[in-house]
Amino acid sequence: MKRIRLMNNIIQATISFLIVFPIFMFIVVYIISLKLTKKTSRAFGHAADITTLLLFMSVPVAIKSLFQIQLMGVVLSFAIITSVLLTILEWKSKKEIELIPLLRKIWRFLFLVLSFAYFIVWCVGLVLKVMEFMN
Numbered sequence: 001m002k003r004i005r006l007m008n009n010i011i012q013a014t015i016s017f018l019i020v021f022p023i024f025m026f027i028v029v030y031i032i033s034l035k036l037t038k039k040t041s042r043a044f045g046h047a048a049d050i051t052t053l054l055l056f057m058s059v060p061v062a063i064k065s066l067f068q069i070q071l072m073g074v075v076l077s078f079a080i081i082t083s084v085l086l087t088i089l090e091w092k093s094k095k096e097i098e099l100i101p102l103l104r105k106i107w108r109f110l111f112l113v114l115s116f117a118y119f120i121v122w123c124v125g126l127v128l129k130v131m132e133f134m135n
Contacts, residue, residue: 019061022054022118048111055114062121066128079110 018025026047033043056079060072083106090102 018054019057022051022058025054026051045108048108052107052111052114055111055118059114059117059121062118062125066121066125075114078113082106082110082113 029050030043030047033046034040037043037046056075060070060075063069063071086106086109087097087102090097090105
């Protein structure tokens with residue numbers, strides 16, 4: 001029973017660490033993928049794809065910890081609306097939609113937006129904590 005509890009604690013701590021620091025997962029996946037594929041663009045793509053999933057959890061958790069505002073629904077709604085808009089743009093420009101490339105574009109766009117949001121939230125949090133420390 002102690003082993004199961006210990007394993008659960010280790011898994012929970014690992015997941016918590018990755019949610020708080022998704023850049024760590026990005027770097028690990030990038031390095032592993034670079035060793036396997038020897039192509040920087042492909043390695044970056046793999047790392048971005050995996051990190052996007054973590055960013056979906058990281059951004060709302062960071063905002064909740066700073067401002068006590070629950071934004072998971074807003075983030076998911078933004079992702080759905082973005083997906084719909086990008087699909088419409090793809091359909092208007094090409095008339096025939098290729099699903100896998102479209103999903104890749106949507107996912108990579110969400111990676112960029114969520115990474116930017118994560119960076120901004122961390123900068124705001126840092127400034128707030130420094131100001132709190134100074135007072």
